[in-house]
Amino acid sequence: MAKALIVYATITGNNQMVADILADQLDELGVDAVETEMSQTDPSDFQDYDICIVCVYTYDEGALPEEGMDFFEDLADTDLTGKYYTVLGSGDTYYGKFYNVAVDKFDKQFASTGAKLATDCLKIELEPDEYDIMNIAKVAKEISTKL
Ligand SMILES: Cc1cc2nc3c(=O)[nH]c(=O)nc-3n(C[C@H](O)[C@H](O)[C@H](O)COP(=O)(O)O)c2cc1C
Numbered sequence: 068m069a070k071a072l073i074v075y076a077t078i079t080g081n082n083q084m085v086a087d088i089l090a091d092q093l094d095e096l097g098v099d100a101v102e103t104e105m106s107q108t109d110p111s112d113f114q115d116y117d118i119c120i121v122c123v124y125t126y127d128e129g130a131l132p133e134e135g136m137d138f139f140e141d142l143a144d145t146d147l148t149g150k151y152y153t154v155l156g157s158g159d160t161y162y163g164k165f166y167n168v169a170v171d172k173f174d175k176q177f178a179s180t181g182a183k184l185a186t187d188c189l190k191i192e193l194e195p196d197e198y199d200i201m202n203i204a205k206v207a208k209e210i211s212t213k214l
Pocket of ligand 1 (some may be wrong): 076080082083125126127129158
């Protein structure tokens with residue numbers, strides 16, 4: 068059975084909700100999905116999985132979560148050759164050009180690991196609604212077809 072690790076960072080729960088929805092969808096498609104919180108995770112943990120996923124919030128006008136800085140920096144030095152990745156994020160369009168910037172930063176960081184993008188990164192506005200849930204389901208489907 069293919070395995071996915073979903074690493075999330077959250078303050079108010081939206082990104083954990085995104086991670087939960089994606090994990091449920093992946094499980095339904097026969098992918099064993101495990102969730103962990105970013106500050107409790109080392110990027111080398113991804114080496115035991117086929118799919119590497121990050122669900123992350125953006126803070127302070129384009130900043131990464133402070134509790135995720137070590138994870139972010141160590142990710143660049145982690146060899147994930149042969150694996151797939153994608154990044155999801157809940158942010159707030161109120162922040163204009165800084166909307167979900169952490170998603171783009173993680174996307175770039177994954178590029179240096181050797182992992183391949185499984186499906187386009189997904190940006191979500193605040194708490195996922197029906198439309199977002201549909202898009203998360205599409206992400207899960209695309210991921211499952213790569214395996
Ligand atoms: C002080 C502050 C700064 C924020 N800065 C940004 C930002 O630059 N870009 C963005 O997209 N969202 C920004 N947000 C919104 C959060 O990313 C958004 O509420 C997100 O859904 C929180 O995720 P969480 O519920 O998983 O903690 C900010 C929120 C706060 C409180």
